Amino acid sequence: MERYRYLDPEQRRRMMQRERRRRRRVFLVSLGAGLAVALGALAWLAQGGAGLAPQGGPPEGQVFPLGAASQREGEPGGETSLSAIEIPSWVEEALLDLGGSRTGEKLEEVNAIAVHYVGNPGTSAAGNRNYFNTPGVEVNAHFVIGLEGEILQCVPLDEKSAATNERNRDTISIEVCHPDETGEFTSASYESLVKLCAWLCRQLGLDEGDLIRHYDVTGKECPLYFVQHEDAWERFKADVGAALAQG
Numbered sequence: 730m731e732r733y734r735y736l737d738p739e740q741r742r743r744m745m746q747r748e749r750r751r752r753r754r755v756f757l758v759s760l761g762a763g764l765a766v767a768l769g770a771l772a773w774l775a776q777g778g779a780g781l782a783p784q785g786g787p788p789e790g791q792v793f794p795l796g797a798a799s800q801r802e803g804e805p806g807g808e809t810s811l812s813a814i815e816i817p818s819w820v821e822e823a824l825l826d827l828g829g830s831r832t833g834e835k836l837e838e839v840n841a842i843a844v845h846y847v848g849n850p851g852t853s854a855a856g857n858r859n860y861f862n863t864p865g866v867e868v869n870a871h872f873v874i875g876l877e878g879e880i881l882q883c884v885p886l887d888e889k890s891a892a893t894n895e896r897n898r899d900t901i902s903i904e905v906c907h908p909d910e911t912g913e914f915t916s917a918s919y920e921s922l923v924k925l926c927a928w929l930c931r932q933l934g935l936d937e938g939d940l941i942r943h944y945d946v947t948g949k950e951c952p953l954y955f956v957q958h959e960d961a962w963e964r965f966k967a968d969v970g971a972a973l974a975q976g
């Protein structure tokens with residue numbers, strides 16, 4: 730405050746007061762300008778962020794993995810999604826409730842069809858389906874074939890089933906009922922199994938070489954008759970091949 734030294738005390742006090750006010754104004758103006766710049770920058774960033782999302786964000790990210798997956802499999806039919814496959818009239822829809830053994834987890838790819846036997850002689854397709862739907866039960870299959878050849882669908886094609894251990898991730902599973910301990914299927918069940926496998930192969934771009942037994946995954950004796958009778962298993966695959974050739 731050297732420059733106010735020549736003034737009398739009262740003048741000097743007022744001058745200094747004025748000087749303080751001026752400085753406060755300068756400070757407030759600078760603060761305002763600073764805030765305006767900061768807000769402007771934030772607004773610019775917000776716009777930039779929103780502008781970037783549609784270009785590199787979720788929409789394409791969701792579409793591409795599916796497209797890449799079907800390209801990898803080289804499916805001639807160019808299947809875009811498993812959910813788009815129309816279920817034929819000879820399959821009865823009996824989907825399990827979500828939340829129990831049916832988790833709703835998506836099946837990303839299908840590389841094989843897994844055949845099982847229910848292991849409980851004389852039980853029906855509906856009975857096995859209802860068992861899968863029982864709270865606390867952790868197994869199920871996409872399809873169950875009954876003793877009369879009836880086919881029930883329990884899990885949608887685009888969801889994972891719980892039948893084939895580590896191959897649940899890339900298989901469609903079929904459980905087949907059987908009248909006795911040998912595990913041999915009735916001719917009606919067998920015919921439905923051939924028909925269903927041929928239809929699935931056609932829809933999924935697979936062939937009879939892509940049929941597997943639960944046994945081929947874990948060594949479990951399932952389906953029992955096809956494990957104990959290798960020739961019957963080979964004949965079954967040939968029958969599916971013949972049905973495929975017929976179209």
Ligand SMILES: [Zn+2]
Pocket residue numbers: 844845846892943951952
């Ligand atoms: Zn099995």
